[in-house]
Amino acid sequence: MLLRKPRFSHSQLTDLEAGPNPECTEQFVLEGVSMKATLTKTGILLTPLETRRCWPLPANLPSSIPFSEILCVATSHSVPSWRCCRGLWRTQKVTHRLSICTFKRPRLHQCHWVSHSVELESQEEDVVRRWAADINEAVSINSVRPKALLVFLNPFGGSGRAPTVWARDAAPILSKAGVRCKVVVTERPLQAYETVRDLPLLDLESYDGILAVGGDGMFQELLNGVMALRSCGEADRAAAAAQLRLGHIPGGSTDAVAYSLNGTRSAVTAALHVALGDRTPLDVMRVDTADGSHRFSVCYATYGYMGDLLRTSETLRWSKWLGGRRYPLAGAFTLLRGRSYRACVSYVPSTPATSKSVECTSQCQICAEATDARAGDTSLHSSAPSEGEPAWTVVEGEFKSIMAIVTPCRSDMSARGLARTAHLSDGRLKLVLVRRCSVLQYLRLLARIPTLGIDAEHDLPFVTVLDVVAVAVKPIGAESSWNVDGELMPSNHLSARVHRGAVQMFSRGVE
Template sequence: MSEPEELPQREQRESTKKKKKTKRSGKKKKEQREGEEQVEFEQEVQSVSECVVLHGIFKLGKKSHDVLLTRTKLTWTPIIPENPTGETGVPQSGEVLLQDIFAVKVKRRRAAGQESGGPVLGVALFWCRRKGRRLEEDTLHLHNASSEHTHTWYNTLKELLTGFSNRPTNLKVFINPSSHKKEAVHIYRDHVAPLFKMADIRTDITVTERKGHVLSVIKECKLDEYDGVVCVGGDGSVAELCHALVLRAQLDADSPEKPVRATLPLGIIPAGSTDVVSCSVHGVRDPVTAALHIVLGHLQQVDMCSFSSHGQLVCFGFSAMFGFGGRSLARAEKKRWMPSSRRREYALVKTLARLRPEDCQLSFLSARKSNSNLFVQRDKDQDQDQDPKSEGEESWVTNQGLYLSISIMSIPCLSPHAPQGLAPNTSLANGSAALIAVGNTSRSEFIKHLKRYSSSTGQFNFSFVETHAVSAVKIRPCSLIGCSEDESEEEGDLKTTPFIHAEGTTFPWNIDGELVEIANEVLIRVHPRLITLYGEEVEEAESSVSCSCI
């Protein structure tokens, strides 16, 4: 009797298995159908974008070419007549993407002194060519004597180029005439203004006259009349303008406590001595590259830091150095009459000769959703729009001791002197900052650490160097009694003697290349994607600079 009873159960199990298989196969077929539909949709979109908008014949140089224009690119192929022997050469075709074209003009033949009119010769396309990290201007001349044919192509190209909505048409420009070698005005006039004019960009120029001039103009300026702001100057000018744009956004949003994202993107034309921020978004210190990034509307969101003391905002910025970085800048500022390279080397050598640690309390909040060690892995998938203000959820890590240098950087801080950056593997918008704390050590070991910044890697492979990805940092200097900074130094490396700090004295900070004197505890907090810059993420800066002083 047992066998007949087991038979229905077996049939039931087999029936259930068949149903499950049918269900799984149905699910797979559905997923396959959806995948095929997605591929078909993408192919349709591509076919629409690659659909020929215009087809014509132009001369490039002395040869006639068959030219095709789609919504994404322009291609040309030489027209080669048939050879009586039946042999044909290989045509040398070419193409340029519309996203790289920033201007189109009608070419005309004009007599000397003639400013308008003249017979039509064709169209000229001004486009951007990449050469490594540099962007270079190039021109494509399409010759055709037909006025109707030429204007049809000109109008169509102009219409297609208006589809790139990120490209500015009206810019507010600030020029710092005192920056670096006082050549900012010439850099703008010779390299940048012609490109803006070619791209039909209107500009409203302000030449700054004093510190704080930018902030006063931005506060009163009608920002809705512009598509972006441009700074021609060094890192100090850039930081001042970024600070002004964020404060203006707070003012407009009626949010005096919480930082608000700046409404306009900022373009940086490098005209300083190091141009760290420009190198971090361009990879090179080249005004033409920077101008072409602006003209083509390449946008990159960037994290910023707020620096405050005793509850009062000091400034917004990208990087800060306390200890060695602050003291070397303070010495350099006293020698402004020197050339910038000599001034920098003098300050570096002098500060190394009188190297002393700072006794301070260092506290930090580790960035959420990222590794505690910044230089292990970059987490690009984290929620970058979330402002890490979680003091109640996360505990502060606090250490007290002697530090030669403490750096906080929300961007990689690339420069010709540190092509990998002062904070390698830090992205522009990962929602955290790099904390690099260099503990007390011998002068020779500290110099080894500094020298490795100019090479590829290894600057953090020291037991006295501590690195973290952080969302906030507090630095509280302690009042100590010890040897004076100006006291003559004994032979050998002084490892344990900190600076004297009389009551009421201030501590030098290097914030984006500007000297800031602060007497009390400083709180640095990271604000993700607080500003948008014209440029793009780069891994390494172009460099041919080396410092021979260490």
């Protein structure tokens, strides 16, 4: 019979290749296979001591478990029982179990993490207890992991599944990791924004981050609340707010923020990123209007087709029987109307331009150059021109749609993103100008978005995609509406500027 070695799913650690330490090596049993386990500076190295002749063979046995991917370690033991062996009744020995709470990555979808427990068994109780203590100590040394979080839960957004998502998927993971959570269930719009904006200094210093459980609207409230804190004029509160990390536990209808950050809408994956203390900077776009109001966005600002669609869907909100079906109905109506709008578009091109073939991943070199969030950064207070930047370029014409896209904006409709070559923290906006075209031409553009994205190289002469750092739009004549992350702006005279890596997120990017 052919011998078959077990397959491994966890990635190898570079530091583990230095060789085992005889003083930190023990023998355990994992899924019936004898394993030699070695503690190193960065994790646990597991080496099989035997091959199996029986069938079926255990698959996907881990070859290494980094400390950075361990939530916690627990010990237990099996209760002795009697069994019949060769006609004689004998009692089994007590088996002590070392349960390592971690996760695994499915082969077909590496971003979609799944909670997993590695069960190492031994007959020696002292060995199991000593290893549990050593591993927990190594895990606790990681200072980037959060200790206390402020959680806002929106029970009304999307399909109303946020409470279930929190209780079933996110809360148990954070509890295992020893993270204390204060949960605030919102009861009205802007409650989360106002609560965060008014947080006293003592509370700000007691939290390591803030989580939004719900849809993109809930996250936008938290984002704007934190940005309001950073420009409140009080140096201590502004500095404390700049150190907070934000997280999005998806529980809405689109969840573009969590999807763009993690490559999946899985609440378990998002919670694991938070519990493990992952960190990545995220670009933020400040949007100013002529009436003096402003808001911050991490997704998009659109004028024309998407603005008309949102405005039309809002008029259908009164119809309860339509529900979520009002969006495709509004989209079809807006498309058939085929309206275009005249506008003057001014923008500042980014330098240097990036390659259109580069997509953002967890190992993105472009995003790695982003600096940490800065407290008291006065550039966040306005979208006005900065010194030393290139001159503004002015384009006037009739446009079907104008889009300023901050991040890839991934969703179920476009898994690789509305703008595939956008990055999480490259300090650029994707400015998409769609000039006047027929209904069939625009429908052709919409049909390409799920497979190619709107910024892909194409043969559509009415579409222009530019890398910019700032944009200003002045409507001429009949006006559409600005749709900023699913919210209508009160004024259509708009200017926007991107701020590179302005906030820190609980994420590591798309793997």
